[in-house]
Amino acid sequence: MEAKLGEKELKECENEVSHLALDIGGTLIKIVYFSSNSSCSHDDQKNGLLKDRIDAPGGSLNYKVLTGRLHFVKFETRKINECIKFISSKHLHHYGDQDDGAPASDKNIIKATGGGAFKFADLFKEKLGIILDKVDEMSSLVAGANFLLKAVHREAFTYMDGQKEYVQIDHKDLYPYLLVNVGSGVSMIKVDGDNKFERVSGTSVGGGTFWGLGKLLTKCKSFDELLELSRQGNNRVIDMLVGDIYGGMDYTKIGLTSTTIASSFGKAVSDNKELDNYRAEDVARSLLRMISNNIGQIAYLNALRFGLKRIFFGGFFIRGHEYTMDTISVGVHFWSKGEAKALFLRHEGFLGALGAFMSYEKNGFTDVTREVTEQQSSKAKNSGPIDSSTRDDVKDNGCIECRVQVRR
Numbered sequence: 443m444e445a446k447l448g449e450k451e452l453k454e455c456e457n458e459v460s461h462l463a464l465d466i467g468g469t470l471i472k473i474v475y476f477s478s479n480s481s482c483s484h485d486d487q488k489n490g491l492l493k494d495r496i497d498a499p500g501g502s503l504n505y506k507v508l509t510g511r512l513h514f515v516k517f518e519t520r521k522i523n524e525c526i527k528f529i530s531s532k533h534l535h536h537y538g539d540q541d542d543g544a545p546a547s548d549k550n551i552i553k554a555t556g557g558g559a560f561k562f563a564d565l566f567k568e569k570l571g572i573i574l575d576k577v578d579e580m581s582s583l584v585a586g587a588n589f590l591l592k593a594v595h596r597e598a599f600t601y602m603d604g605q606k607e608y609v610q611i612d613h614k615d616l617y618p619y620l621l622v623n624v625g626s627g628v629s630m631i632k633v634d635g636d637n638k639f640e641r642v643s644g645t646s647v648g649g650g651t652f653w654g655l656g657k658l659l660t661k662c663k664s665f666d667e668l669l670e671l672s673r674q675g676n677n678r679v680i681d682m683l684v685g686d687i688y689g690g691m692d693y694t695k696i697g698l699t700s701t702t703i704a705s706s707f708g709k710a711v712s713d714n715k716e717l718d719n720y721r722a723e724d725v726a727r728s729l730l731r732m733i734s735n736n737i738g739q740i741a742y743l744n745a746l747r748f749g750l751k752r753i754f755f756g757g758f759f760i761r762g763h764e765y766t767m768d769t770i771s772v773g774v775h776f777w778s779k780g781e782a783k784a785l786f787l788r789h790e791g792f793l794g795a796l797g798a799f800m801s802y803e804k805n806g807f808t809d810v811t812r813e814v815t816e817q818q819s820s821k822a823k824n825s826g827p828i829d830s831s832t833r834d835d836v837k838d839n840g841c842i843e844c845r846v847q848v849r850r
């Protein structure tokens with residue numbers, strides 16, 4: 443489902459929109475923007491929401507607090523013109539930083555990350571008159587992940603044997619962790635703190651590989667169709683299992699059961715079948731399992747390399763898909779003998795865009811995380827993070843209710 447302007451969106455145009463950030467990837471463009479319902483009330487000030495600003499040298503007078511929603515929208519990069527139309531129709535391009543000293547044509551500066559911030563800079567200038575202010579992709583991913591993990595309640599969860607369990611994140615015990623962003627390609631980042639990280643590995647066998655090969659092998663027209671097919675398939679039809687090689691037996695000595703995949707797609711060698719003789723469902727299932735297993739294994743090896751116990755998986759490949767998450771989790775559990783844990787994020791695909799959004803902090807937004815956290819603490823009288831109350835399915839387009847502090 444791609445974004446289209448509906449009545450709801452048009453209504454939102456009436457709200458005050460501030461700050462738009464983009465993550466333009468190899469396959470998908472992710473957009474995050476904030477729309478406010480109202481400015482902060484006197485009560486909010488009494489409740490201490492502005493306390494830090496008031497106490498801070500320079501005071502709070504330069505800032506106002508807005509309550510509203512962070513919106514998440516995505517488009518396919520190959521349909522970048524639809525994205526540009528969307529931004530234009532909602533007038534989002536007016537909501538970056540204003541460079542008052544610049545000539546009129548260069549006034550709107552929008553934070554953007556991902557390779558497309560470089561590749562499409564001229565297109566955005568030409569079509570929307572905006573300058574893309576490039577934010578490093580890796581630091582955006584890390585900033586986005588840290589923000590979600592610290593500020594958004596019920597953001598991280600484990601998924602194993604069909605069981606989803608939300609994980610309460612202890613802020614003091616968050617670092618270090620491994621962030622595995624599965625986009626078109628895969629980046630693995632060791633995160634040690636706010637803006638403290640190192641990209642320790644990567645693999646080109648990622649979401650683009652699954653979608654690209656899947657498209658060729660099954661003739662699927664959309665990524666979701668391919669995922670749906672995979673749900674209905676049986677990988678044992680094409681994958682060669684240990685039991686296929688060992689006459690139905692386990693290879694106990696090295697810890698392999700008869701049902702372990704010995705060779706992904708391996709049965710196709712001896713089956714004497716053409717592609718058409720396989721069900722597309724089974725092909726899709728084997729492919730998803732192969733890619734997910736491989737990512738899980740490389741992630742685990744990197745966690746082992748640095749002694750990391752928690753691995754957070756993000757990127758749009760995950761897509762909240764049960765079988766993908768299950769395969770990755772089982773892989774990490776199997777190889778680490780239960781020592782390491784795979785965790786997933788509800789806003790998995792928007793880490794980079796959120797990180798770019800957070801980078802307005804220096805100029806306009808300040809302490810978004812804290813404001814979001816404080817909103818809940820004033821509501822629920824505890825110091826935990828907010829319940830993100832995501833309205834729609836964040837797999838596609840959605841929003842988080844929150845409070846942000848912006849420069850006047």
Ligand SMILES: Nc1ncnc2c1ncn2[C@@H]1O[C@H](COP(=O)(O)OP(=O)(O)OP(=O)(O)O)[C@@H](O)[C@H]1O
Nearest residue numbers: 467468469470625626627649650653665757758759
């Ligand atoms: N609607 C969709 N269309 C295309 N791919 C999708 C869709 N939904 C999920 N995906 C998966 O998500 C992947 C892209 O994920 P993501 O947006 O995180 O990466 P990207 O930013 O485009 O890539 P990169 O970071 O490598 O430049 C695709 O390769 C595909 O596996």
Ligand SMILES: CC(C)(CO)[C@@H](O)C(=O)NCCC(=O)O
Nearest residue numbers: 557626627628629643644645646
């Ligand atoms: C090139 C990027 C960082 C672009 O997002 C991503 O697609 C990626 O991490 N690819 C894997 C490249 C590699 O490390 O082999």
